[in-house]
Amino acid sequence: MKIRNALIVLLSMGLSACGGGNESSTALPSTSDPDTTPYLIQGNLAKVQGSQVLINGKWLDTMGATVRYAAQPWAEPLQAGMDVSVVAAGGKATEIILNPLLTGQLTATAIQCQSDWQVNSVRLDQIGAGLQAGDWVMVFGEYAPQGQVSVKKVVGLLGEPQWLEVENRVSELDEVNHTFKLGSIAVNYQGALLEDGQLREGRWVEVFGLLRGSQMEAREIELEHDAGFPDRSEVEGIVNYYDSVSGLLELGRQRQVWVTNATIFKHGARQDLKPGVALDVDMVASERGPVATEIEFDHGDDQVESYPNQQFKLSGWGKWDGDLLTVNGISFEIDGLTRFKDGINRNNLDGHWLEVDGVVRNGLNLVREIELDELGNNLELMGLVSKGSLWNYRSSDQSLSLFEERWLELDCDYDGNYLSNCRIDD
CATH class of the missing domain: 2.40.50 (OB fold (Dihydrolipoamide Acetyltransferase, E2P))
Structure with a gap:
């Protein structure tokens, strides 16, 4: 099931269009592309017409391409709506990997x-x-x-598959009993083959296994990570997180990319990068990770309705026990995609005044960026005001109560114990 590794190997071999050189006998969309450098496309098939597929706004000829799922050949027809990873060059697909949830x-x-x-x-x-x-x-x-x-x-499907699959974020990880949850599904990973790194709370994983009653017995687990992107890629997805200061953008399934001043926008602008917005992103590799060269806003039916903006920001004294970060007595998850700044890391977090930025997903406070901050008489906080409290900070003048049960960004005065004069940060 080493799907991601197989794609990278194919790309590194410099494959150009191979097989399937025959043209269809019927009039089909043009797939001509002068660029014969192999690249990776991840997204949903918008249309399928014979051997031609439309993905991320491009038509590709799939004649002769190898189609796989879970490292096994896939013989059934491709259909519109399928999420796939495609190795392509010169308008032709050479490898197609199915990626269901x-x-x-x-x-x-x-x-x-x-x-x-x-x-x-x-x-x-x-x-x-x-x-x-x-x-x-x-x-x-x-x-x-x-x-x-x-x-x-x-x-x-025509028959029962060899393995069942579930993709989601890890929660309630118990490394002693070798269990965790994916949403409402309990997973036992005793003896499972673990690909691409270590399990952590909040990580997006693909789990293949068998269902035994209400519990899934994992046989193989793959982790999503940035190393899965080659030098040139195209990805579509829903915005989970975006920080306009650092430029870090995260799409669904924890696919991260950096937005820079050179990034080109189509059908939208930088200020439109908000949770729930559907994008097509062209990216290239760099030393710090994938960089977006072009972002196109997808205004079709892909956008998730009523997607809550649950990005957060806070500053406070960090406590780190070697596995869990707490600030103001609240737990925050540091995973493989957390970006550290100012020379800090897991080994020197404890006891520092920190600025923590991230997103809440499935009840987990996922840290996306963390850096040293300077303690002063002002705090910028983003989150949910509930019962007169925001990230366990309370106001001495009841100014937080004006924003009860609202998720927003506030600028507050701070005396070292209490907030005051909290107002919406413009």
Whole structure:
């Protein structure tokens, strides 16, 4: 199942278009492309017409391309809505990897005269026509904020797959008993093959295994990480996090890219980079990671409705026990994608006044950027004001109460114990 490694190997070999040189006998969209340098495209198939597919605004000829899922050949037809990784060159695809969120059996429960559709205990907002309970399926889409899948496509399979699959963020990790959760799914990873690094709270993982009652027994686990992107890539996704100061942009499935002053924007502008916005991003490799050369805003039906802006910012004294960061008594998750600044790292966090930036997902406070801060008489805080408190800071003049149950960015005076004069940060 070393899908990502296989793609990088293919690219490093300098593959140009191979196989499938025959032209279709019917009029199809042009796939001519003068650039014969292999590159990677990740996204949803917008259209499929014979051997031609439309992905990220480009038509590609798939004749002769190898199609795989979980490192095994895939013989069933490609369909619009599938999420795929494609190695392409000169307008032709040479390798296509299917990337569903879920693979499993479709179940249905009647709730108020309607069917509650699920795969591997994960709720779906729709399934499409022609499917029924008991079918083996692949589900392509994105997780909506409430945990159910916003479906792009549910594909019925001809038979029972060798492995079930679930993708999501790790939570409730128990390294002693070798268990964790993916949303509502309990996973036992005792004896599982772990690809690409160490399990951590908040990391996005692909888990392949078998379902035993209410628990999934993992056989192989793959972690998403930046090293999966070659020198040239195109990725589409939903914005999870964006920091206008540093330029760090994170799309779904923890795919990070840096936005610079040289980044070109189409159908939108830099100030439109907000959680829930759908993008197509062209990127190139750099020493610090992928850099966006062009960002195109997708104003189609890909955008997740009512996507909450749950980015956060706070400063405070950091406490680090070697595994968990707490600030003001609140836990924050540092994972493999956390960016450290000012020479700090996991070994020297403890006891410093820190600025912590990140995003809340699945109840986890995921730190995306962390740096040393200077303690002063002013605090900039972003988060949810609840019961007169923001990140366990309280105001002496009740100025926080004006913003009760709102998620926003505030500028407050600070005397070392209490906030005062809190106002919306313009």
